[in-house]
Amino acid sequence: MSTDSEPTSPGSGLFARTATGLVRGVPPRSSLIINFIPGHPTQTMVAILLFALAVGAGGNPFLAILIVIPMSLSFSYAFGLLTQMIPRSGGDYMLVSRIMHPSIGWVSVFCMTTAGLLSNAFFGIAVMIVGIVPLCVAVGLIADWPGLVLWAQEASTSKAWLIFFGLSMFAFSGIIQLWGWRTLLRIQNIFFWMVTASIGIVTLVTLFQSNGHFEDRFNSFAQEFTDKPDAYQGTIAAAVKAGVAVDPSFSFSATIPMVAVFATTAIYSYWSTFVGGELRQASTIKTSNNMALGGVIPLIIVAICTAVFFKTFGGDFLRAANGGGLPAEIQTPGTTFFYLSGISVGSSLYTFVIFALYIVFWPLITYISTLQQTRAIFAMSFDGVLPKGVTRVNKNGCPWLALLIALLLASVIFIYAVYDQTGFFIVLAYAVLVQLIAMALVGLSGILAPRLRPELYRASASQKSFLGIPLVSIAGFGAVLTGIFIWWAYLHYDQLGANANIGKMLAWTVGPAVLGFVLYFVVAAIRKSQGVNVELAYREIPPE
Amino acid sequence: MASLLRRRREASESVAGTVSLYYASDVHGSEVCWRKFLGAGRFYGVDALIMGGDLTGKAVVPVTRAPTGSFSATLMREQRTGTTPEQLEKLLAAIRFNGMYPWVADEIEVARAHNDAAFRDDLFETVMLDELRRWISLADERMAEYGIDVFVMPGNDDPWICDDVLEAAAHVQACDGRIVRVGSHEMISCAYSNPTPWSSPRELDEDALYARLRDLTDGLEDPASAIFNLHVPPHASGLDTANEMNPDLTMRYVGGQPHPIPVGSTAVRQIIEEVQPLLALHGHIHESRGEVRIGRTLAINTGSEYNSGHIHGAVVSLEPDKVLRHQFVVG
Numbered sequence: 117m118s119t120d121s122e123p124t125s126p127g128s129g130l131f132a133r134t135a136t137g138l139v140r141g142v143p144p145r146s147s148l149i150i151n152f153i154p155g156h157p158t159q160t161m162v163a164i165l166l167f168a169l170a171v172g173a174g175g176n177p178f179l180a181i182l183i184v185i186p187m188s189l190s191f192s193y194a195f196g197l198l199t200q201m202i203p204r205s206g207g208d209y210m211l212v213s214r215i216m217h218p219s220i221g222w223v224s225v226f227c228m229t230t231a232g233l234l235s236n237a238f239f240g241i242a243v244m245i246v247g248i249v250p251l252c253v254a255v256g257l258i259a260d261w262p263g264l265v266l267w268a269q270e271a272s273t274s275k276a277w278l279i280f281f282g283l284s285m286f287a288f289s290g291i292i293q294l295w296g297w298r299t300l301l302r303i304q305n306i307f308f309w310m311v312t313a314s315i316g317i318v319t320l321v322t323l324f325q326s327n328g329h330f331e332d333r334f335n336s337f338a339q340e341f342t343d344k345p346d347a348y349q350g351t352i353a354a355a356v357k358a359g360v361a362v363d364p365s366f367s368f369s370a371t372i373p374m375v376a377v378f379a380t381t382a383i384y385s386y387w388s389t390f391v392g393g394e395l396r397q398a399s400t401i402k403t404s405n406n407m408a409l410g411g412v413i414p415l416i417i418v419a420i421c422t423a424v425f426f427k428t429f430g431g432d433f434l435r436a437a438n439g440g441g442l443p444a445e446i447q448t449p450g451t452t453f454f455y456l457s458g459i460s461v462g463s464s465l466y467t468f469v470i471f472a473l474y475i476v477f478w479p480l481i482t483y484i485s486t487l488q489q490t491r492a493i494f495a496m497s498f499d500g501v502l503p504k505g506v507t508r509v510n511k512n513g514c515p516w517l518a519l520l521i522a523l524l525l526a527s528v529i530f531i532y533a534v535y536d537q538t539g540f541f542i543v544l545a546y547a548v549l550v551q552l553i554a555m556a557l558v559g560l561s562g563i564l565a566p567r568l569r570p571e572l573y574r575a576s577a578s579q580k581s582f583l584g585i586p587l588v589s590i591a592g593f594g595a596v597l598t599g600i601f602i603w604w605a606y607l608h609y610d611q612l613g614a615n616a617n618i619g620k621m622l623a624w625t626v627g628p629a630v631l632g633f634v635l636y637f638v639v640a641a642i643r644k645s646q647g648v649n650v651e652l653a654y655r656e657i658p659p660e
Numbered sequence: 661m662a663s664l665l666r667r668r669r670e671a672s673e674s675v676a677g678t679v680s681l682y683y684a685s686d687v688h689g690s691e692v693c694w695r696k697f698l699g700a701g702r703f704y705g706v707d708a709l710i711m712g713g714d715l716t717g718k719a720v721v722p723v724t725r726a727p728t729g730s731f732s733a734t735l736m737r738e739q740r741t742g743t744t745p746e747q748l749e750k751l752l753a754a755i756r757f758n759g760m761y762p763w764v765a766d767e768i769e770v771a772r773a774h775n776d777a778a779f780r781d782d783l784f785e786t787v788m789l790d791e792l793r794r795w796i797s798l799a800d801e802r803m804a805e806y807g808i809d810v811f812v813m814p815g816n817d818d819p820w821i822c823d824d825v826l827e828a829a830a831h832v833q834a835c836d837g838r839i840v841r842v843g844s845h846e847m848i849s850c851a852y853s854n855p856t857p858w859s860s861p862r863e864l865d866e867d868a869l870y871a872r873l874r875d876l877t878d879g880l881e882d883p884a885s886a887i888f889n890l891h892v893p894p895h896a897s898g899l900d901t902a903n904e905m906n907p908d909l910t911m912r913y914v915g916g917q918p919h920p921i922p923v924g925s926t927a928v929r930q931i932i933e934e935v936q937p938l939l940a941l942h943g944h945i946h947e948s949r950g951e952v953r954i955g956r957t958l959a960i961n962t963g964s965e966y967n968s969g970h971i972h973g974a975v976v977s978l979e980p981d982k983v984l985r986h987q988f989v990v991g
Contacts, residue, residue, distance in 0.1 A: 131720045131773060131780055204965065296920060393947075399967065400737055498949070500987050507950065513901055513920055571692065572969050574750060575757035577736040647977075647985050657703045657971065657991030659695030660802050 144402050146301050147388040147395050149308050151410025153484045154384035155188075156308075157417040158315040158477055161453055162246055164381050165422060166438045171611040172374035173360075173435075174367035180374035181419050184382050187375075187601075188411035190594030191555055194562040195386030196404025197578035197588040201565065203398035206495030207390035207488060208554045215561040215568055218499075218654040219636040224554040225492050226632030230624070231551030232488045236526035237533045238544050239485065240282030243478035245272060248281060251471035253448045254455045258337070259464030278534045283527060289483040290523050293490075296512025297394070300483075307480040314473035318457045319421050322428045330428050330460045337459045341445035352432055355441030362432040362439070373612060376605035378415075380548045383555070383598065385411030387484060390491045401577050421453075429456055489522035490515050499653035501639050545614040546624035549606055553629055556599035562592025677980050679843025680706040684973035685891070685943025686815065686964035689717020689788075690759035693971040694795050696991050701808035703991070704975045708842050709808060712943040712962075713815025713851050713891040715795070716788050716822060719760045722770045723751065731764070759966045761787040785821060792822055796829045804831040811835045811842065815891045815943065816853035816862040835889065837872075839879050844980055845938065846886045848876040853892040853944055854925040857905040870927035877935050885980055886937040893924040893942035894932055894954060899961035900924025901948045932957050939976060939983055949988070958983050 168177060198211045208228050213221025252268035255261070271277040292303050331348045338347030355362055364370075386407045392398055426434065436442075437452060448455050454474060458467030494515045496502045508517045533543075566573045566586040573579055573586070580587040606614040614621055643650045682700045687693040694715075701709050723733040731748055732741040736758070740751055748764075755762040763783065765773070773780050796812075803810045812829075813836035814822050826834035833840055835849040852862045852869055864872065873890070880886050893899035904912040904921045923945065932940050932954050940959040949963025949972060962972045970990050977984040 131722065131784070202970075204970075298920065393965070498988050499990075504951070509898060509950075571753075571757060575754040575969060577738050579738075579754075648987050652704065652975070652987065653989050655703075655991065657696040657699045659692055660698040660798060 144395075144397055144406060146305065147391075147403070148406040148410055149305060150388045150391070150484060150487075151192075151385040151407050152414060153308060153481060154387050155382045155411060155414040156311060156477060156481075157414045157421060158311050158474055159481070160378070160381050160414065160418045161315060161421055161425075162474070163242070164377060165418065166434075166452060168374045168377040169435055169438055171377055171609065172370040172372070174364035175371035175374040176366055177374060177378075177422055178419055179368075180371050180378050181382075181415050183371075183375045184378045185412055185415055186594065187379055187598040188382050188385060188415065189408055190559070190591050190598050191383045192385050192407035192411050193404050193587065193591035194559045194595040195389045196407040197580075197591060198558065198562055198565060199386075199389045199392045199395075200399055200401065200403050200578045201569070201572050201576040201588075203392045203395065203403070204495070205391050205393035205491045207386075207392070207491060208558050209492045210392070210495055211389070212554075212557050212561050213499075213654055215565050216557075218651065219633055220557060221654075222632040222636035223629045224557045224632070225496070226628040226635075227550045227557075227625075228554035229489055229492060230628040231547045231554070232485050233522075233526050233529050234544060234547035234550075236286070236482055236485050236523075237530040238547075239478050239482045240285060240526070240530040241278060241533055243285045243475070244278050244281045247471075247475045247478055250448045250455060251468070251475060254458050254471060255464050255468050257341070257446060257448075258458050258462070258467050260340075275534050279531060282530050282534070285479050285482060286523050286527055286530070289479045289486065290519055292479075293483060293486070293519055294510060294512065294514050294516055296510075296514050298512070300514075304480065304483070307476045310473045311477040311480065314454070314470050315417070315421060317473070318454060318470055319424050321461060322453075322457055323424045325428050325460055327428055327430055330456070331430075333460050333462055334456070337462070338443060338446055342443045344443070347443055347446075348430075348433060350443070351441040352436040353441075354443075355436030355439040358440060360436060360439030360441065362435045373605060373609040376602050376609070376612060378418075379598070379602055382411060382415055385409075385414075387487065390487045399577060401580075404578075425453055425456075428460070429453075486519060486522050486526070489525075490518040493518035493521060499650065500643060500648050501636075501650050501653070542613050542616065542620075543624060545606065545612060546621055549603060549614060549621070550625040550628055552599040552602055553625065556596050559592040559595025559599065562588045562595065565589070565592075677844060678977055678984060679708065679845065680704075680975065680977045681708040681710055681842060682706045682973055682975050683710045683712060683889075683941045683960070684962055684971050685712030685941075686714040686946055686966060687711070687971065688714055688759045688817070688964070688966045689719075689756075689761060689791065690966040690969070690971075691756040691791070691795070692969045693759070693966045695798070696971045697973075698799055698802060698810075700971070700973060700991060701803060701810075702806060704989070706975060707809065709803070709810045710842070710847075710889055710941060711810075711812040712889060712941055713813050714817045714943065714964075715792060715812070715814060716818050717759050717761050717791070718817070720763050720784060720787055721755045721760045722773060723748070723755075723762055723764045724767055724770050725764055726767070733762075735760075757969050761791060763787055785819070788819070789821060789825060792825045796825055796832055799832045800830040809833065809842065811840060811847070811849070811889070813849045813889065813891070814851045814862070816851065816856065816860045817858075818851070819861050837876070839876065842887055843978070844885070845978060846880050846882065847889055848873075848880065848886065849889040850876065851891050854923075854927065856923075857907060866925060866927045869925060870930060873927060873931040877931060880935075883935045883937060886935070887978075888932065888935075888937050888940040888957075890925075890928050890940060890942055892928055892944045893948070893961045894929035894940070894959060895924040895926045896922040897924060897929065897952050897954065897959060899942055899948050899950055899952060899959060900945050902945050929954070932959065938978060938981070941974075951986070951988075958986065960986065962988065 202214055204210050209221050209225035212224040249268045249272040252264045256264035292300055334348050454470055493506055497507045506517045510516050565588055578588050606612050640650045682704050684697050723731050725731045730743045752762040799810055810832045812832050836851045840847050852864045855863050900922050901920050902923045906912050936955050936957055940957050942961040946964040951960045960974050962974050972990055974988050976986040
C-alpha cells in the first residue's frame with residue numbers, strides 16, 4: 117500500500133513510501149563507459165600520440181597530459197553539474213537553451229552537430245585507413261602473406277573499398293541501436309572491453325620486453341625484406357638525415373601544441389549528457405564524477421602506455437619511425453604501436469588478435485557519436501521546432517528516424533571526404549574548433565546558471581562551492597578558458613593545420629553558429645504562422 | 661506582463677466553440693511543479709487546467725534539529741547543514757522542489773520514525789494532507805479569480821484520504837469517476853491503473869478496469885467529441901514503455917541489462933479503440949512521453965520529471981469535432 121512507508125538506506129536520508137517508481141535505462145557503470153569511449157586511450161595511442169610528438173618536437177608528452185587534465189575536468193564538471201540540474205536527453209542543446217536562450221541553444225546544437233557529422237565521416241575513413249589496412253599489412257608482413265599486403269595497399273587507395281567499409285560500418289552502428297538500450301549496452305560494453313583489452317595486452321607484453329629484445333626482433337624481421345642487418349639504427353639514421361629531431365632537448369613552448377593535440381580527444385568525456393534523461397541517478401553527483409573519471413583515467417593510461425612504449429621501443433626510434441624513417445618495404449599506415457608489438461612478439465596470430473580487438477573501436481565510437489545527433493533531433497522535435505514525425509521510436513525505444521537522418525547526413529559528408537581527403541583532414545581540424553564553440557557555450561551556461569536559475573541550482577546536487585564561488589561557475593569558467601586556449605593554439609601553430617585558409621575555417625566554424633542563430637528565428641516564425649509558439653516550449657512557467 | 665496579456669487576448673480571439681486546455685500529470689509532491697501547473701493557466705492563455713493524477717510525494721526528508729538550533733539533512737545523497745532560519749527555509753524549499761516532504765524534528769523523533777512503522781505512516785499521512793490542503797487552497801483562491809477551470813483527479817499512487825481534500829475544494833473540480841464538461845466537451849476521468857509491482861492504492865485488474873471505464877463511457881452524450889482523462893496509458897502504444905520489474909521490486913535484467921516492456925492497460929486500449937474519443941490524456945509512465953493516434957483518437961502521455969522542477973505538459977486546442985492543435989511544453 118502506498119502508505120506503507122519504510123526507512124531507506126542510511127545514505128539516502130529519507131523515509132520512502134511504496135509508490136510507483138521511475139526507472140531509467142542506463143546504469144552508472146554504462147554511463148562511465150559512454151564517457152570513457154571518446155577519449156579511449158587506444159584511439160589516443162593510435163591516432164593522437166604520434167601526431168602530438170610530430171607537432172611538438174622537444175615537447176614533453178607527460179607534461180602535456182598533466183596540463184590537459186584540469187582542462188578535461190573543467191568540461192566534465194561544467195557538463196556534469198548542469199546535467200544534474202537538468203537531467204534530460206539532448207546535451208548541450210538542452211542545457212544552453214534552458215539556462216540562457218533557445219536561440220543560443222540553436223547556435224550550440226548546430227556547432228555540436230556539425231562537429232559530430234564531420235567526426236562520423238572521419239570514423240568512416242579511419243576504420244579502413246587505420247584499421248583494416250594496417251591489420252592486413254601487419255599480419256601479411258609478419259605471416260609472410262604478400263597477397264594480403266598487396267590487397268591492403270590497393271584497397272587503401274580504392275574509393276570503392278573505402279566507401280564500402282565506411283558505409284557498412286555506419287549501417288552496423290545504426291542497426292545495433294535499433295535493438296534498443298538493452299542489447300545496445302551489452303554490445304557497447306563487449307566492444308569497449310575488446311578495445312581496452314587490445315591496448316592492455318600490447319602494453320603488458322611490451323612492459324615485459326626489453327629494448328634489446330625488441331631491437332633484435334625488429335632487425336631480424338626487417339632483414340627479410342631489406343637485406344640490411346641493422347634496420348633499427350638505420351631507421352633512426354634515415355630520419356635524422358631527413359631532418360627529424362629524434363632526441364630533441366626539452367622545450368616548454370613545444371609542449372603547448374602537444375597540449376592542444378591531446379586536448380582534441382581528452383575533453384569529450386561529457387558524452388553521457390546526451391542521454392541525460394535516460395541515466396539512472398542522473399541528479400546525483402555520480403553524473404559529474406563519472407564524466408571526470410571518463411576523462412582522467414584514459415589520460416593516465418595514455419601516460420603509462422607512452423612510458424612503456426618509449427622504454428621498450430626507444431623514444432628516438434619511435435620519433436624516427438613516426439618521421440618516415442622506417443624502410444619503405446615494411447611501412448604501415450598508422451597504428452605503429454600495434455604493428456611494432458606484433459613484430460616484437462613475432463606471431464601473426466597475436467598480431468591478428470590485437471588488431472581485431474582494436475578495430476571494433478571504430479563502430480563503437482561511431483555509435484557513441486550519433487547519440488549526440490539523434491538525441492538533439494529528438495529534443496528539438498519535442499520542443500516543436502522540428503516535425504513531430506522524427507520522434508518515432510521503434511518497439512525497442514530507439515528513435516529510428518532521427519538515427520536514420522543522422523547517419524544519412526554523415527554518409528553524405530563521408531563520401532565527400534573520400535573524394536577530397538586532403539581537404540577533408542583540414543576540415544577535421546575545424547571540427548574540433550566548431551565543437552569548442554558549443555562546449556564554451558555550455559561553460560558560459562555553467563557560469564550563469566546559479567544566477568539565471570537560482571531555484572533549480574539550489575535544489576540540485578550541483579549546489580557546491582569552493583571559496584564561496586559555485587563549483588559549476590568555476591568549471592564553466594575553466595571550460596570557456598580552455599576553449600579560448602585551444603582556438604588560440606590552432607590559429608597560432610601552423611603545424612596543427614587549421615590556419616592555412618582563414619576564410620574556409622570561419623565558414624566551417626562560425627558559419628554553423630550563425631546559421632543556427634538565424635534558423636531559430638525563421639523556424640519560430642514558421643511555427644507561429646501554424647499557430648504554435650515555439651518559445652513556449654523553452655520558457656519557464658512563473659509559479660503561482 | 662504585456663506578453664501574458666497578449667497571449668490571453670489571442671486565446672480569447674480564437675474561433676467560437678474552441679476550447680484550449682493545459683494537461684499535466686504526476687507532480688508527485690513537487691510544490692514548484694504544482695505552482696507551475698497553476699501558473700500555466702495564464703501563461704499559456706488556456707481555458708482549463710487538467711491534472712491527471714499522482715499528486716502526492718513519495719518521500720519524507722527528516723531535517724534533524726539540534727537544541728542549539730543547528731540542523732542537518734541528507735538530500736540527493738548530499739549532507740546539508742545550517743544554523744540560520746534563512747538557511748533552513750532554503751533547505752525546506754529545496755526538498756519541496758524535488759517532490760519530497762520536509763519534516764523538521766529533533767533527534768529523538770527522527771530516531772522514532774526510523775524504528776516505528778506506525779508512527780512513520782501517521783507522519784506520512786499528516787505531511788501529505790497538510791501539503792495537499794495548501795495546494796488546493798492556493799488553486800481555489802487564484803484560479804477562481806482568473807476564471808480558469810481546474811480539474812484534478814488523484815492517480816494510482818495517491819492514498820484515498822486525498823479524495824476528501826479534493827471533494828472539499830471550492831473552485832477546483834474533483835473529476836475522478838464522473839463526467840464533467842470542459843468547454844463543450846464531455847470528459848471522463850479514471851485514477852485507477854492496472855496492477856503494478858508496487859501494489860499502489862488504486863489498482864484494478866483489466867476486467868474490472870474495463871467495466872469501470874465502460875460504465876463511464878455509457879453515460880456520455882457525445883462520445884466522439886469526448887476527452888478521456890485516464891491516468892494509465894493504453895497498452896503497447898509507445899506511451900507505456902517501462903523497464904520490467906520483479907515481484908520483489910528489483911529491476912528485472914535480461915542478459916545483464918534492463919528489460920523495457922509495455923506496461924499500459926489493455927482495458928484502456930480497448931475502450932479507446934471502441935469509443936474513439938477526440939482526445940485521450942495519460943500520465944503514469946514518466947519515461948514514456950509521447951503521442952500516438954489510435955484510430956481517430958489522439959492519445960498523449962506528457963511524462964514527468966517532477967524532481968527536476970520542470971513540469972511536462974501539453975497545450976491542446978479543441979474544436980467541437982477535432983483537435984485543432986497540440987504542443988508539448990516543459991515549463
